[in-house]
Amino acid sequence: MNAGSFFYFIKSSFKGMYKNALMTIASVFVLMACMLIIGSVFLASENVMSFMDKLEDQNEIVAFIDDEYGDDSLSREQLCAKIEAINGVSSVEYITKEQAFAEYRDSLGENREYLDGYEGEDNPLRNELRIKIDDITLFENVSASVAAMDEIANIRDSQSIVDMLLSVRRMLNMLGFWILVMLAVVSLFIISNTVKLAMHSRRNEINIMKYVGATNGFIRFPFLLEGIIIGLVSTLIAIGLQWCVYVYALVPAISQLSFLADCIVPFRAAFGSLLLIFGVIGLAVGIFGSALSIRKYLKV
Numbered sequence: 001m002n003a004g005s006f007f008y009f010i011k012s013s014f015k016g017m018y019k020n021a022l023m024t025i026a027s028v029f030v031l032m033a034c035m036l037i038i039g040s041v042f043l044a045s046e047n048v049m050s051f052m053d054k055l056e057d058q059n060e061i062v063a064f065i066d067d068e069y070g071d072d073s074l075s076r077e078q079l080c081a082k083i084e085a086i087n088g089v090s091s092v093e094y095i096t097k098e099q100a101f102a103e104y105r106d107s108l109g110e111n112r113e114y115l116d117g118y119e120g121e122d123n124p125l126r127n128e129l130r131i132k133i134d135d136i137t138l139f140e141n142v143s144a145s146v147a148a149m150d151e152i153a154n155i156r157d158s159q160s161i162v163d164m165l166l167s168v169r170r171m172l173n174m175l176g177f178w179i180l181v182m183l184a185v186v187s188l189f190i191i192s193n194t195v196k197l198a199m200h201s202r203r204n205e206i207n208i209m210k211y212v213g214a215t216n217g218f219i220r221f222p223f224l225l226e227g228i229i230i231g232l233v234s235t236l237i238a239i240g241l242q243w244c245v246y247v248y249a250l251v252p253a254i255s256q257l258s259f260l261a262d263c264i265v266p267f268r269a270a271f272g273s274l275l276l277i278f279g280v281i282g283l284a285v286g287i288f289g290s291a292l293s294i295r296k297y298l299k300v
Helices: 003-019 021-058 073-084 097-107 109-115 136-147 159-201 203-211 216-255 267-294
Strands: 060-065 089-095 128-133 152-156
Touching: 003 021, 003 216, 021 159, 021 216, 021 267, 060 136, 073 089, 073 128, 089 097, 097 109, 128 136, 136 152, 136 159, 203 216, 216 267
Parallel strands: none
Antiparallel strands: 060 128, 060 152, 089 128
16 A cells, blocks of 8 residues: 555545544444443452452451360461362461460450450460461352361351452443443444445445446445544543543542542553553444445445
8 A cells, every 4th residue: 555545545534524524423422432331340340359359368267266176286287287278278377365365455455454364264265267368259168168177166257248249340240241242232333324324425436436446445445444533533532531530430439438448449550451442442343333334335
């Protein structure tokens, strides 16, 4: 392709968009809306995942050891090794009941004197194991495996919180997928109609070009370029608006949830992924929307 042909294609593309300005604007707005909704769901999902990552680092299962189980160092090592062998466990820390009592006493602050007299043999606490999980999706399996051990009297975990977060993540993933499908179909329809109008208004020109020997590729390219331009313009506008929506709407809303407030994902951290998602959607919808519309006009 020489420079002359390229500039001709560019000129033809902009000429077609100008003649059908209303449909071009509609195409840009529909694509932009599609990207904004998908981007907002993506960013919300990223923040939930950020919290889940934090939960994986901080959350633990506390297993209380039966008083009848041995308290010697060999027994401790064997029990820790047994639990560490469970899939999903990253570390196990053995805490004696004296250590647990001291921690609990310190946590009471000025009210620690209420525990006076419960030291030594009167200590009501049990020896315990603090178990870290490296994959939160395995939390329930690990919790059940530990609870089923004969050496464990009972456990304390936050299974309800984990279940809620996993449900939210699944819901966001499913919501994002169906929103993408529905809006992509609408965007394809709008863009294909934009191209159809442009080709209908230039059908005589296209027929003449066919009769003088112009190839289908030469005729088709300006319209494909038109779809690409619409996709790229939508991407650039959408990424700017997404920043505004995220910073001034989503972040304040997420900040109201105390458990998410300190793990908000900065927009710059998600910028690359968003730009890629928006770019792929814009180009794919623009190219396919144009390609599907011009086939019948190339038959003379």
